[in-house]
Amino acid sequence: MSSHLESSAPPVTRELAAFTVKAVHEGIAERTRREAVRTFVNWLGCAIGGARHPAVDIALDALAPYSGPAEFTVPGREPKADLFGATLAMGIASHVFDFDDTHLKTIIHPAGPVASALLPLSERDRLSGSAFLVALIVGVEVECRLGNAVYPAHYDIGWHITGTTGVFGAAAAASRVLGLDGDQATYALGIAGTQSSGFREMFGSMCKSFHVGAAAKNGLLAALLAQRGFTSSTRGIEAPRGFANVMSTTRDYDEISQDLGVRWESELNTYKPFACGIVIHPSIDGAVQVARDSGVAAEDVASIELTVHPLVLELTGNKAPKTGLQSKFSVFHAAAAGYIYGRAGEHEFSDEVVTDSCVIALRDKITASVGPGIREDEVRIVLTTRDGRRIEKHVEHSIGSLDRPLTDDGISAKFLDLAEAVIGRDAARRALESAWAVEGSEDLTQLLAIARSKPLRSAAE
């Protein structure tokens, strides 16, 4: 920790810049790269899935009259967009369902800001899949290490940490693709940092996903400016009036410097199996398992008692949600939908499902109470049937946690679930295959072409 006015802080901005421009494929272990591929596949599914959300439509419509050459793919949309429009749009799309990846140590959603800045540049420069992957890993590293350095104080102040650190990650990834040198990358991080922004107050509005798109767009702008010689402070992160002091009450620069290029935050990324806040995932997971294992039909359930971590009721205690958006803040709806449908994707949080009488009937039989010592990724469930049977289930680690990660098959299923509705079944399958193979691909041209598919009438119906 450093005092507010310490001016002798280590030169972490320069360190991160040097790391950014020097990291090489060979220096990154296979397991790290493998996790980054999982991150990319999961992100692309979310980006395609959200691509036709009204927030994305609005953003692109608002920018259209002022847009530049439409040369950049927005995955999940047929028309291309201009550089900053595409970046903003795919950032919004990939986060709008709150379904993207989570760096559990900081609650950063790492891929969105980084990949959204990176993909358009990769498309333009026909970057190899391998170089793309390294840039993604580097961007995520910069972003998450900054998060580690200031979390939780920074988040507690009210900053949406994905936006505030994402702009650095986006700048770092773009700096690599643009071939910046260490000085330029230092400036890029400074120009990025001085745009760092995003309030948690915006949660529940379109601005939450806007933060991801804006971070991508602003980080990309920072790298483009630095490439041409635009200057900033060389100590944008650690200076007394730089990021770590202005935007946090505590900071630990060791989190930035230690083992940089040796251990990788990308390995700690996780993927949500369910399209809602991570805090109710154990309850959904448990409900899905109890339904499957017991075979008890919803109408034969007398009661379901959940014993949960305190945050579950604090954040998702809505007993009677009326809309899809509200239902994401109801552990009762989420567990009921999970029980009935065996899953909890975007569909299970739709207005239609929320107002379904069977779902409501089961939801009203569910109670939740706080249990001493229950962890955030844990739940205990007791189901009582109408005929008096008692069935218990203990989920020690929710699916999607670091201890029980979503499998590759789980990521694929999620991808298809998200992408099929937008680009059609066939394109979704081909895009998935191509995304898994990203590291060995010559460039991303084919994948991006598939991601622009329009669904066939039969698939859309």
Place this chain on the structure above:
Amino acid sequence: MSSHLESSAPPVTRELAAFTVKAVHEGIAERTRREAVRTFVNWLGCAIGGARHPAVDIALDALAPYSGPAEFTVPGREPKADLFGATLAMGIASHVFDFDDTHLKTIIHPAGPVASALLPLSERDRLSGSAFLVALIVGVEVECRLGNAVYPAHYDIGWHITGTTGVFGAAAAASRVLGLDGDQATYALGIAGTQSSGFREMFGSMCKSFHVGAAAKNGLLAALLAQRGFTSSTRGIEAPRGFANVMSTTRDYDEISQDLGVRWESELNTYKPFACGIVIHPSIDGAVQVARDSGVAAEDVASIELTVHPLVLELTGNKAPKTGLQSKFSVFHAAAAGYIYGRAGEHEFSDEVVTDSCVIALRDKITASVGPGIREDEVRIVLTTRDGRRIEKHVEHSIGSLDRPLTDDGISAKFLDLAEAVIGRDAARRALESAWAVEGSEDLTQLLAIARSKPLRSAAE
């Protein structure tokens, strides 16, 4: 003052939005509008003067390959630019010499973010001069009232207050021109606020003026998004995790609400006579006056003793500046140049003047010490001549202060000084005349056309 977690704060975001869309020309006193014209003339001179600074060239070059329709004037540059490029460029240009206006209560430079967002929309929509002026006044009001609410705590944390509040002012001005309703303007302020950013660490780099351009660009984007239905929190300013709580340790909402639409912050705007930090203006003013009144040639000066406010030495104590940029942080150079040239515009802070042997000779005869009770806009000067005469001068209020504002003629002279070098003498004079007449003009077309003039060879020489 409100506690950090107070959620019952007054609905100031909605209040500012309602004010933004409802304010009318007739409700604004003549003296307020007159001051706004002075603000505009001063700003336009700065924008033209800085238009060919490398920071502006770099920004436009970096954006060029991705730019949209080049339909928007950047005053002082012949080629037009696209909407966001023009906005960013003129924001940078108008602040890059640190010569623009100052709201002394908050050290906000009000015009930059607001006018830079407003001018392109006014050009597109052929807005009347009168409507332009009202939008400028409204934007400045929103920006400065937010500043009043959080200053000085917000600034002391390390935020560049012109950037952080400017984005709100830009959004407000744009909201008016786009004809948003109260709900949309509320969202626009929210979308703007969640982009609020800019570290004081960046002072001394190109990012300082970038903050102004970015605030303009981001505020404009906020209004364009809100116009199409993009949503944010309706309490972006006052919510526990909104602007006033996240970005400041104190806040006074009365500063936002009280007499809104009755008293106007635009009336409190001031204009720098000298192209440097305001803290050394009294010393330059005094040196100019002593030289003029005494008629003592620089080579006949034995010593000049300045008695100054403590901040002068703290911020501008550089005894031997080597470059133009450094010389802005030297009260010794500034006073010497003021004495010799009778002024202190951009030229007097150029590398050429800083290394001039006559200037250096006089500079080395100048000493400065802190005087008890000397105010920030005050100085006492004692000049001793080689033949032993002693000449005293007391500047109670520096020229450019609220108590001794720069006259209209002073603003005109400053405008011409800045603009002539960029667009030529004739165009500068015509632009000045047109700018003073802005309120009665049908639209800004003619003025903007003049502002794109290329200097004649003879004028450029």
